[in-house]
Structure formats: C-alpha cells, structure tokens
Amino acid sequence: MSATTSVRTVAPGITTLPAGRVLRIGASRIRYEVVSYFRQVDTVFFTFLFPVLMLAIFSTAFSSQTFGPPGDELSAAAYYLPAMLAAGILLSGVQNLGVDIAMERSDGTLKRLGGTPLPVVSYFIGKLGQVFVTATMQAALIILVSALVFRVPLPTDAESWFTFAWVFVLGVTTSAVLGIAISGLPRSGKSATAVIIPIALVLQFISGVYLNFAMLPEWLQNVANVFPLRWMASGMRAAFLPESFVVAEPGETWALGTTLFVLGIWLVVGLIVCRLTFRWIRKDG
Numbered sequence: 001m002s003a004t005t006s007v008r009t010v011a012p013g014i015t016t017l018p019a020g021r022v023l024r025i026g027a028s029r030i031r032y033e034v035v036s037y038f039r040q041v042d043t044v045f046f047t048f049l050f051p052v053l054m055l056a057i058f059s060t061a062f063s064s065q066t067f068g069p070p071g072d073e074l075s076a077a078a079y080y081l082p083a084m085l086a087a088g089i090l091l092s093g094v095q096n097l098g099v100d101i102a103m104e105r106s107d108g109t110l111k112r113l114g115g116t117p118l119p120v121v122s123y124f125i126g127k128l129g130q131v132f133v134t135a136t137m138q139a140a141l142i143i144l145v146s147a148l149v150f151r152v153p154l155p156t157d158a159e160s161w162f163t164f165a166w167v168f169v170l171g172v173t174t175s176a177v178l179g180i181a182i183s184g185l186p187r188s189g190k191s192a193t194a195v196i197i198p199i200a201l202v203l204q205f206i207s208g209v210y211l212n213f214a215m216l217p218e219w220l221q222n223v224a225n226v227f228p229l230r231w232m233a234s235g236m237r238a239a240f241l242p243e244s245f246v247v248a249e250p251g252e253t254w255a256l257g258t259t260l261f262v263l264g265i266w267l268v269v270g271l272i273v274c275r276l277t278f279r280w281i282r283k284d285g
C-alpha cells in the first residue's frame with residue numbers, strides 16, 4: 001500500500017485527511033478568517049465595536065445616576081460592564097457567524113470550498129477560532145475602556161476572574177456553534193441580516209442586557225430563561241458585580257450551576273443541528 005493512502009476517499013468527492021493536517025489547515029483558516037473579519041467595516045462596527053459604543057452611551061446618559069443597594073452603589077459604566085461583555089459574546093458568535101456563513105453560502109463561497117479538499121472540520125476550526133480571537137480582543141477592549149476611561153473598579157479576587165473565564169469560554173463556544181447552526185435560516189445572503197439581527201436584538205432586550213432583568217414581567221423572564229444569553233449575562237454579573245447585587249437576581253442567587261447546565265445543553269443542541277443541517281450547498285437551492 002503506497003503512502004498516498006494517507007488521504008482516503010470515503011465517498012465520491014469526499015476525502016479524509018490525517019488529523020494533524022486537518023488541524024494545520026484549520027489553524028491557517030483561523031488566520032484567514034480573522035484578517036477577513038477586520039477587513040469588513042460593517043462587521044467590525046456592528047459586532048466588534050457595538051458593545052463598546054453602547055457602554056459609552058449608557059455610561060454617559062446615566063452618568064448622574066448610581067445603581068445598586070445603599071452602600072454598594074455603582075456607576076452606570078460599572079453596572080453595564082457585565083451586560084456588554086455578554087452582548088459581545090452573542091454578537092461575535094451568533095450574529096457574526098450566522099450572517100457571515102449565510103453570505104458565503106449565497107455568494108458561492110461555500111460551493112467553491114466544497115469543490116476543494118478542504119475538510120469541513122478545518123472550515124469549522126477556522127470559524128470557531130476567529131470568534132475566539134475576536135471575542136477575546138473585544139472583551140479586553142470593553143474591560144480596558146471601562147477601567148481606563150470610566151474608572152470602573154475591576155475584581156481583585158481570583159474567584160471572580162475564574163467565573164468570568166469559564167462563562168466567557170463556554171459562552172463563546174456555544175454562541176459560535178449556534179451561529180453556524182442558525183446560518184441555515186436565511187433563504188439568501190440578502191436576507192441574512194434581516195433574519196438574524198432582529199433575533200439577536202430581541203434576546204438582548206429580554207435577557208438583562210439593556211434592561212434590568214428583575215424589572216421584566218415574570219412571563220418574559222421565563223421566556224428569556226430558555227435562551228443562553230440570559231445566563232451569560234447573569235454569569236458576567238456574578239463575576240463583576242458586588243455580592244450584594246445578588247438580591248436583585250431571581251431567587252436571590254447567581255445560579256452559576258444553572259448557567260453551566262443551560263449553556264452546555266445549548267452547545268450540544270447546536271452541535272447536533274450543525275451536524276444534521278450544514279451543507280456546502282443548500283439542497284433547496
């Protein structure tokens with residue numbers, strides 16, 4: 001058997017490559033995706049810079065107000081910091097990938113890639129890696145702007161930063177996978193933003209990003225409880241807000257165990273949907 005059998009044909013037009021090569025191709029795709037991302041001005045504004053802009057708007061508009069229980073009052077910038085971090089995760093994953101992949105399917109990019117030896121896994125590695133790189137840069141920018149421009153005091157204990165880290169990593173992974181899954185909803189690239197952006201916007205309003213979650217009607221809270229953004233937002237509040245703010249949470253608890261469970265469930269659901277529905281070419285045209 002010759003060495004060329006390291007590339008196996010498992011079906012007409014489909015080949016499998018050694019795992020090491022798949023990972024190397026995926027790494028090169030990450031670099032390509034990140035460069036492409038920052039070349040798209042509209043994408044950079046509406047996904048990368050938008051949470052920073054919203055933080056600046058809320059911090060300025062409510063600069064004369066304080067938030068929280070007596071003795072632990074926070075400025076508007078400090079109060080909205082965790083919300084903007086959660087929103088950034090959603091925008092970087094769900095909105096960014098959902099629109100991007102729908103556009104690639106519409107303009108023929110996926111069809112062309114499907115005609116090359118590029119493994120689907122390498123393509124996904126590139127997309128997931130791009131989201132991790134840009135979401136990390138975005139989170140760092142939001143935190144730096146909060147601390148340096150708006151003088152927001154950051155946590156000093158390791159536990160808070162550990163909470164931030166695992167909520168961020170799990171949230172980014174889940175959002176990226178769901179972005180790939182939801183990319184099949186738009187019928188065309190032209191309708192991608194009209195389909196996906198309203199979904200992301202509604203989730204931000206009902207999940208405690210722009211509005212105080214405790215102020216929402218109970219039925220709307222119950223709706224939001226189904227979706228991951230509500231739990232990413234509460235996880236970020238657990239990391240960045242004083243412990244006294246927990247009294248404003250449903251049940252007066254940060255419910256980090258529930259956050260882990262809900263995000264894990266949505267991650268599994270997203271992976272299953274991706275596996276069942278992703279195609280280089282839409283079957284319905």
